[in-house]
Amino acid sequence: MKQLPDPNELKWSKEASDPMTWKEASDYCSALTENNFSDWRLPNIDELRTLIQNCDKTRAGGSCKISENRQCLDEKCWSEDCNGCNDKSDILWAKKEAMEKELYEKFGWAWIHFENSEYEKAEEDYRKQNIADFKNTNFSRIQSKNAFWSSTLDPENIGEAWGVDFINARVGHMSMFIDVYDNTGSDRRPSNYDYKLKVICVR
Numbered sequence: 001m002k003q004l005p006d007p008n009e010l011k012w013s014k015e016a017s018d019p020m021t022w023k024e025a026s027d028y029c030s031a032l033t034e035n036n037f038s039d040w041r042l043p044n045i046d047e048l049r050t051l052i053q054n055c056d057k058t059r060a061g062g063s064c065k066i067s068e069n070r071q072c073l074d075e076k077c078w079s080e081d082c083n084g085c086n087d088k089s090d091i092l093w094a095k096k097e098a099m100e101k102e103l104y105e106k107f108g109w110a111w112i113h114f115e116n117s118e119y120e121k122a123e124e125d126y127r128k129q130n131i132a133d134f135k136n137t138n139f140s141r142i143q144s145k146n147a148f149w150s151s152t153l154d155p156e157n158i159g160e161a162w163g164v165d166f167i168n169a170r171v172g173h174m175s176m177f178i179d180v181y182d183n184t185g186s187d188r189r190p191s192n193y194d195y196k197l198k199v200i201c202v203r
Contacts, residue, residue, distance in 0.1 A: 019196035055169035084170035
């Protein structure tokens with residue numbers, strides 16, 4: 001078993017201004033020059049977890065088992081402990097999910113590319129609640145309180161990387177692509193839309 005990363009030895013870049021696909025994120029960190037250093041890279045999941053504050057379950061070394069250090073990276077390693085520390089917004093989450101289901105039934109997956117002020121308000125209400133719950137957290141290095149990529153892949157699920165959602169300190173799968181299926185829902189078709197998440201580099 002490898003030693004856990006020492007948070008005091010890790011150096012973090014400024015948060016990238018725009019969300020990126022996983023490949024763009026990896027390339028961005030590799031090409032980054034900041035403060036006269038050019039050896040930046042996308043952090044692995046253990047390193048990214050050192051930025052989690054006030055959530056013992058998912059901070060580095062916590063009871064959430066997803067870890068390169070523990071050599072536990074497939075879906076069987078995930079447990080409820082990885083869900084983070086915010087359990088105060090179930091009603092807002094249920095409302096948001098109900099709206100997503102309704103929009104999907106009307107428009108299929110295309111709904112995510114539509115502007116919908118009612119859904120955006122429900123999402124904003126949920127986001128504000130989560131941020132309020134974490135108002136005492138030190139996010140001096142992570143400004144957006146959002147989902148970030150790590151370099152760590154799930155070896156048994158192609159197209160899935162592990163990441164951290166800093167809204168609720170959740171460690172989870174972050175899909176690299178948006179699933180698009182044919183009309184029967186049986187065959188996946190190539191998608192022009194890949195998921196984009198926030199990026200912070202480490203050295």
